[in-house]
Amino acid sequence: MREVSDASYMMLPPFQDEAELIEVVRITAPLRHVNAEHLAGDDVAIWEADEAADALKLISSLPDGELSRCFLPGWGIRAHSSTDLLFQIAFCFRCNGARLWGPGVLGKLNRIHSIDSDSAPAQELLRRFRSAMPTVDKPSPPPIKGTTWRRTVRSARVGSPWRPRGGCRARRARQGRLGDRCPLGTGGGRRGGHPPRPAAAAR
Structure with missing residues (x-):
């Protein structure tokens, strides 16, 4: 077994x-x-048997790197035997650090180890962590309030024969804006609604 002080992994x-x-x-x-x-x-996955052995082999192949001062780990593992918790590791792939600790981890092993986060083993480990995250379908955003009304006004302005149910005067009365002008831009007095239609020109 390699000495801890001489370890490069x-x-x-x-x-x-x-x-x-x-x-x-x-x-x-x-x-x-x-x-x-x-x-x-949040526990996101469980690796067993060969998958667990492959993960530990990958972790033990992480080369040394330059450890930064910060330590803000985003991923971690708990390794269990058939009966007990053996050890835990928290990985910070930004600061090149991996903290190892647990019930039987003693001496110089119980500390934050330096790793090379840009190395191939580290990138593969990070990929496995990310792929273990469950996929969650994002719900559709709620409709924007007033969207239907804006489409209605625009349709009326471009010549659509459809008009809001109840007419502009009835709608403004419901909204307490009876004295406002018609929002469709078709005229109308301050209080009387739409003006009378002009007589048809003689043909």
């Missing part, structure tokens, strides 16, 4: 082979994970 606990199940967590409160006891967030 992400070091995992020696009991990682006991992991049978991995919970994938979308972290919702990144600020608390600098020294939090538990990995908190």
Whole structure:
């Protein structure tokens, strides 16, 4: 086994082979994970058997990188044996950091490790995290209030024979605007509605 001080890749606990199940967590409160006891967030997926083993192999191949001062992890995992929680890791792909901790993680392993977030293993791990997110259909936005009325006015202005039910005067009365002019632009007095139609010209 490589010494921690000489490691050029992400070091995992020696009991990682006991992991049978991995919970994938979308972290919702990144600020608390600098020294939090538990990995908190939304559980988005469970990896078991070969899928879990492949994920741990990928994590152990993450090369060292330049660790930034900030640590705002967005993703994490919980590794379980058949009976117990083994360890947890919170990943920040922006600051090149991965915090490893858990019941049996001791010494220099229990800390924030540096990783190269631009490396191929890191990008593949991030892709797997993102693909684990469930897809949610976004609901259609509600109709904009007044859209139907604006279409009605425009149709009347361009010569449509249809008019709002009840006429302009009745509608303005319902809205308390009886003294306003007709919004269709067809004239009308301040209080009398539309003027009388002129007599037809002699042919």
